[in-house]
Amino acid sequence: MEVLIIILIPATLLLTAWLLLLGRVSREDWVMAAYSKAYDNYTAIDKLRVKDRVRDEKLSKLKGIASIGPRLLLGGDTSATVRKLTQCNEALQRGNLKSINLFTMPGYVLQREFEAIGKSGIHAAILKNSNELYGKKHSPQKARHLLAQLMSYPMIGIAGSAALGSIVMAAGNAAIGATIMGVGTALILVLVYAKFDDLNDRVKKRRASIGKQFPNVVSKLALLVTSGMIMDKAWKITAHSRDDDLYMEMRLTSDEIDNLVSPEMAYSNFINRCNTKETAKLAAAIMQNISKGNAEIGRLLKEMAREAWLERRHKAKREAEKANSKLMIPTMMLFLAILVMLMMPVAMSFSGI
Numbered sequence: 001m002e003v004l005i006i007i008l009i010p011a012t013l014l015l016t017a018w019l020l021l022l023g024r025v026s027r028e029d030w031v032m033a034a035y036s037k038a039y040d041n042y043t044a045i046d047k048l049r050v051k052d053r054v055r056d057e058k059l060s061k062l063k064g065i066a067s068i069g070p071r072l073l074l075g076g077d078t079s080a081t082v083r084k085l086t087q088c089n090e091a092l093q094r095g096n097l098k099s100i101n102l103f104t105m106p107g108y109v110l111q112r113e114f115e116a117i118g119k120s121g122i123h124a125a126i127l128k129n130s131n132e133l134y135g136k137k138h139s140p141q142k143a144r145h146l147l148a149q150l151m152s153y154p155m156i157g158i159a160g161s162a163a164l165g166s167i168v169m170a171a172g173n174a175a176i177g178a179t180i181m182g183v184g185t186a187l188i189l190v191l192v193y194a195k196f197d198d199l200n201d202r203v204k205k206r207r208a209s210i211g212k213q214f215p216n217v218v219s220k221l222a223l224l225v226t227s228g229m230i231m232d233k234a235w236k237i238t239a240h241s242r243d244d245d246l247y248m249e250m251r252l253t254s255d256e257i258d259n260l261v262s263p264e265m266a267y268s269n270f271i272n273r274c275n276t277k278e279t280a281k282l283a284a285a286i287m288q289n290i291s292k293g294n295a296e297i298g299r300l301l302k303e304m305a306r307e308a309w310l311e312r313r314h315k316a317k318r319e320a321e322k323a324n325s326k327l328m329i330p331t332m333m334l335f336l337a338i339l340v341m342l343m344m345p346v347a348m349s350f351s352g353i
Contacts, residue, residue, distance in 0.1 A: 008162070008163070008166050010162070011158070011159045011162030011163050011166070012159075014155050014156075014158060014159040014162075015155075015156070015159040015160075015163070017155065018106050018152070018155045018156050018159065021105075021106035021109045021110065021152075022102070022105055022106050022109075024109050024113075025105045025106075025108065025109055026109075026112070028112065029105060029108035029109060029112060030097055030100070030105075032108060032141055032144060032145070033097075033100045033101075033104065033105065033108060033145065033148075034092045034097060034100060035141050036141050036142060036144075036145040037088075037092060037099060037100055038089050038092050038093075039134075039138055039141070039142070041085040041086075041088055041089050042089065044081075044085055045082050045085050045086065048078040048081060048082050048085075049078075049082065050243045051078060052078055052079075053243075054243070103152055103153065103156055104145070104148045104149050104152050104153075105148070105152070106148075106151070106152045106155065107147065107148025107149060107150070107151040107152035108144070108148045110148075110151050110152075111144060111147060111148060111151075117147070117151075122147070122150075122196075123143065123147055126143045126146055126147055126196070126199065127139060127140065127143040129199050129200060129202075129203045130142045130143040130146075130199070131272060131273070131275075132203050132206065132207075132272075132273055132274070132275050133199070133202060133203060133206065135252075135269070135272075135273055136269065136272065146195065146196070146199065149192075149195060150192055150195065150196060153188065153191070153192050154188055154189065154192055157184070157185075157188035157191075157192075158184075158185050158188055160184070161180065161181050161183075161184025161185050161187075161188065162181050162184075162185070164180055164181075164184065165177040165178065165179075165180040165181030165182075165184065166181075168180055206245055207274075207275065207276055209244065209245045209246070210245050210246045210249075210274055210276050210278075210279060211276055211278060211312075211315075212312070213242075213244050213245065213246040213247070214246060214276070214278045214279065214282075214308055215305065215308040215309045215311075215312050217238055217246055217247070217250070218278075218282060218301055218304050218305045218308055219305040219308075219309075220234075220238045220241070221234050221235065221238055221282075221301050222298060222301035222302045222304070222305045224237060224238065225297060225298045225301055226298040226301075226302065231286060231290075231297060232254075232257065235250060235253070235254055236251075236254045238250060239251040239253070239254050246274070246279070249270060249273050249274055249279075250270070252269075252270075252273075253266045253267065253269065253270045256269065263286075263287065263290060264287055267283040267284075267286060267287050268283070268287075270283050271283045271284070278308060278311075281304065282304060285297065285300045285301075285304065
């Protein structure tokens with residue numbers, strides 16, 4: 001009984017704190033949560049529309065019976081999902097907050113009432129990665145949302161695991177109850193860390209994707225500019241030629257320039273969002289040569305394209321060498337297994353003698 005009391009006290013305190021924080025949620029907190037939810041919905045809608053466009057382009061090349069198989073593999077259009085997400089955003093604009101995750105809200109309260117949380121190292125790390133994924137305009141809200149999840153989920157999760165384990169222990173199953181509490185708490189902490197680590201993983205994958213796309217982008221820019229096209233138009237044509245990460249960032253930069261954002265600011269934002277040395281060099285070269293004409297920038301782009309393809313070739317070789325080294329372990333294991341299979345009959349024959 002004393003053990004149960006010791007366990008229930010911190011669980012009760014955590015649950016009570018979570019409920020008190022939930023009761024202190026303000027209008028500002030709801031607005032922040034609604035903003036993050038609406039942004040996620042708009043992002044999902046854009047991705048679904050790109051998916052539909054790619055699907056339609058592939059199916060337009062096929063006719064008759066030949067299109068049946070690919071149509072089944074690619075699936076139907078996503079208009080129903082897009083409509084549902086659009087309706088969700090419209091409801092948020094009307095003040096209908098049913099789609100907002102209630103379990104996250106205490107984390108918003110903690111950030112609003114304790115300014116030190118916003119100045120912590122973990123917030124700075126989240127904000128830095130969010131700047132790359134969402135841009136400076138949306139990154140503060142997305143960073144705040146993720147930090148709210150990281151603080152709120154452990155409180156309610158650990159309290160729930162402790163309460164459930166205590167109930168099982170009170171029923172006479174002490175070992176099972178302790179296991180529920182231990183496994184439940186560990187699982188909650190692992191899931192919370194996974195949400196933080198997922199942000200880092202997405203940033204790394206995005207940088208790698210941008211690095212792979214860069215040689216094609218700079219080669220196309222060099223070709224268009226050296227053929228006599230002005231940089232703004234070459235940039236826009238290249239940006240709209242594909243729907244990958246780097247092309248989408250270029251498209252956003254082009255839209256900023258069209259909306260009367262200064263080229264220096266637009267390309268600086270491009271550098272911050274991509275955060276790779278290749279894109280930084282490209283944008284810096286364009287900014288430094290805006291007043292020098294296309295002849296100079298064309299030469300720089302050609303040289304940059306040559307270096308990018310060389311670097312990509314070297315990187316492919318390094319990755320191939322890493323893959324070969326990783327294959328050594330299963331190869332050695334297979335060799336040992338074959339060696340054992342060959343030696344076993346010999347050993348058995350000797351033992352029979």
